Amino acid sequence: MSLHSSSFPQAGLAQQANFPVLRLSGICKHFQGVVALHEVGLTVRAGEVMALIGENGAGKSTLVKTLTGIYQPDAGSMQLDGKAVIFSSPQEAMAAGITAVHQETVMFEELSVAENIYIGRQPQTGFPARIDWARMAADAQQIFARLEVQLPVLAKVRELSVAQRHFVEIARALSQDARVVIMDEPTASLSQREIHELYRIIAQLRAAGTAVIFISHKFDEIFAVADSYTVLRDGHFVAAGALADITEPQLVSLMVGRTIEQVFPKVDIALGKTLLEVSNFCHPTEFRDVSFSVKQGEIVGFYGLVGAGRSEVMQALFGLTPGVSGSIAIDGRQVAIACASDAIKHGIAYVPEDRQHQGAHLSMSIVHNITLPILDGIGCFLWPRRAQETAIARQLSEQLELKASHFTQMVSELSGGNQQKVVLAKWLATKPKVIILDEPTKGIDIGSKAAVHRFISELVTQGLSVILVSSELPEVLGMADRIVVMHQGHIHRVFARAQATPENVVAAASGSSHTSEELACAT
Structure with a gap:
């Protein structure tokens, strides 16, 4: 198999005339009375990268599953190289040349x-x-x-x-x-080097005449690789066109139906006492000499390149990693955390990066996921217990702006961003003192990100402490009071909010012992 055009099936006249490789018209899909897609259209041509854009719950995942034969549309038509097609299974879609690279x-x-x-x-x-x-x-x-x-x-x-x-x-x-390659958040877990490698691969596909549908919540990626866009909102087609003819703020407005003025609503509050203190945390292979503290009402950001050891430290702090040495103090008192239940008992919650394998039970309902860690604190009698579970799920779902048809809906049926919100709600239900958020907005659209960031700000105003682990530099700079930068398993620099510039933080993450200002003076 080759990535050159001679190795890809040719579309004949359709490709030569730059006719659409894939065209959808009037696609509709309903689930138990809920409208997932309504009159959705889409067109992508040979050698074109089309960005499919929309908030979580906009219908992107349903549309992808329809394209790949997992779902069959209730109405509408699908044409591949000008011929009407209906896929009754993913195998049929693959045989026809439509394949997907999924986020998870x-x-x-x-x-x-x-x-x-x-x-x-x-x-x-x-x-x-x-x-x-x-x-x-x-x-x-x-x-x-x-x-x-x-x-x-x-x-x-x-x-x-x-x-x-x-x-x-x-x-x-x-x-x-493949004639059509669908890439659903393909860069979510990639380093910058790997992302650029992916860009190169996409360029090869484009040159070979393959049509690419690129799904991403990151606008820098969309404008870097895509030629055109299609916007969905609440299951409806909103707009389509050339990316050269539209700006990022205009795309945001089309996505959410409103202008988001502030994606990072940081609230400045007076910090309280030191709530968590970690000293000389070490692991034989993952990290060494990690020491930091978190005050009440403080957001401490952890930043670093892939492999820096950020998530490994947080998993150890939550009792998930054996063989760790060092000390942990909460409210000034030394505590021993040998397992996750110890961490929860002492008021630490951990929202993992891998929501599907570590964060949620996909085959369980929303309400049962949210209340799972607090079942001991809910009444034993059946009906009062169910009412209390529903009340807790409703309160947290409304705060996080969770989009679902009902609380008994399976988590597996939700979009990726809404699955993340369920995991957030699940751990917030434990009413922790310190909550560790490991990539909390990974795979979440800009509107949902703003909702999560607002909620984080609300939490710290209530005295909660937050450790925010993120590979998105704007998120760390926008939300954190202090930024801890890790490099190769140890803490390399710590920046106060006023000192943290993109240049300084990136330089520290790369292992430099100087700030950008010091380097400028040296040269």
Whole structure:
């Protein structure tokens, strides 16, 4: 398989005339009376990158599932290269040349990288036919070589990082010579270097005549890679056009139906006593000599490049990592945290980055997810208990502006951003003293981000302390009172809010011992 145009199926006259590779018209989809999509249209041409834009709950995920054969539309038409198509299964969509790279990777963890790429269509040899393992590994290696990505094709997927799994998904999509590649938040777990590698891959797809539907909440990415846009809002088509003809504020207004004046509503409050103090925190392989404190009402931001050790420190603080040395004090009293229940008992809550595997029970309802950590504190009698559970879920859902049809809806049916809100609500229900938010707005649109940021500001005004771990520099700069910058497993610099400039923070994250001002003076 090659990334050059000769290796991709040609669209013939459609491609030569730049006709649409894919066109949707009047697509409608309902779930138990709830309108998910209504009269939605979409057009993407050969060699075009079209950005599909909308808030969480706008209908993007439903539309992607309709395109890939998971859902069938209730009304409307779909054309591929000018011919009407209806996909009754994902296999039919893949066979037709439509494939998706999802934000949350779904793979067979005990199988190898090569097996995951060719699952269900392994090359065969001999008679009777058997899997040609050598050819499969060689073909997989060839794909990664052309992508200029180094991955061990015989390694088990469970051994890979989140970023590496995304590249396996991309390789799996490209191995099928797709006519249309849908990329759903593909950069959510990638480093800057890996993001630029992805941009290069997208450019290769564009040059080869492949149509790309690119879904992202990050406008810098959208304007960096996309040629055109389509905006959805509340399941309705809103607008479409060339990105060269529109500005970011205009896109935001189309997405949310209003102008968001302040995405980072930081509230300055008087800080109280030191609530949490971590001293000489060490782990044999992940981090060393980590010491920091958090005051009541303070937001302490943790920033660093991929592999800096931020999440590892927070998981250890929550009792999820064995073999940690050092001390933890809460309200001036030394505490021992050997497991997550100890952390919860002492008033620490942790909202993990991986919401689907670590944060939520997808097969359970919204209300049962939210109240799961506090069942001991809810009455034993059935009906009063249910009423109390519903009241708690309603209060937190309204505060976080959760979009769902009802509280008994399965979390798996929600958009990624709304799943994150359920995880937030779940831990806030424990009424913690310190809440650790690890990438709390990952995969959340700009409107939902503003809602989460407003809620964080509300929490600190109530005396809660927040540790905000984020790879988004504007978020850390906009929300934190202090910024702790980690580099290669240790704390490299700590900046007060007034000292924290993008240049200083990025320089520290890269390992520089000087601020940008000091470097400027030196030169």
